Amino acid sequence: MARTQGSYSDITGPRVRAAARHLFARHGFAAVSxxxxxxxxxxQAGALYNYTPDKQSLLYEIMQEHMEDLLTAREALPAMPDAAAALEQFTRFHIRFHSGRPEEVFIAYMELRNLTPENFARIEEMRRTYEGQLExxxxxxxxxxxFxxxxPKVATMALIAMMTGVNTWFREEGRLSLGEVEEIYWDMVRRAVAA
Known part of the structure; x- marks a missing residue:
């Protein structure tokens, strides 16, 4: 089958992943063909297989890329002098990083059940690495x-769930800026663990 005019692997491959990400986030993995x-x-549908073996691979690649970006960005942050400063840094980082990626966050949490056991284990290992940093x-x-x-394990899960929830309601055009939201959340996190 001939390649569609204007279709190049270095352009079309990322477009395939972006389209899949958007559609999975909007309609759910199972509903998207x-x-x-x-x-x-x-x-053409057959042309997709030049860029990915199957839909499961697309889902895994989207989640893997998100988790790799998250871990790489966290690794680039400077070391903090104490736990309080480290917790503030983690809180602000988590909110900032995830607020700009609503589709990736939705997929990372809601579509885990659709991964094969092998892919689930790989993504879960990356998630545990990130969660382990907060713990x-x-x-x-x-x-x-x-503190x-x-x-600590339960507190870790509770804090991450609370901070990730920003994605469900925060809007750039809303009453509060992202910086103001960070301040509010940092205050709640700080109070939740205060000695």
């Missing part, structure tokens, strides 16, 4: 006497 993705990109900050804060947290 390869034919629909192809239509969104403007190529380590909480444990450090307890050791320093700055009072009975169950």
């Amino acid at each position: 390869m034919r629909r993705i192809a239509g969104e990109v403007g190529v 380590a900050i909480l444990r450090q804060g307890v050791a320093e006497g700055a 009072r947290v009975a169950e």
Whole structure:
């Protein structure tokens, strides 16, 4: 089959992933066909297989890219002098990073169930790495006497769920700026773990 005019792998490959990301976030993985993705990109359905083996691979690649970007961005942050400063940094980072990626966040949380067991295990390992960073900050804060947290693992999950929730309601054109939202959330996080 001939390549659609104007279709080049270095251009079309990213467009395929972007279209799949948008459609999965809007309609759900199960409801989106390869034919629909192809239509969104403007190529014939059969041409998609030049860029991905299947729909499952697209879902995994979207989640993997999101998690790799998240971990890389966190790794680039400077070390903090104590747990309180590290927790503030984590809180602000999490809100800022995720607020600009609503589709990726939705897919990362809502479509995990659609991954194959092998792909799920890989994504879950990356998620545990990220969650482990917050848990380590909480444990450090307890050791320093700055935080009072009975169950750091449970607190980690609760704080991440609370911070990720910003994506469901925050709008750039809303009453509060992202900076103001960060301040409010940092205050809530700080109070939640205060000794």
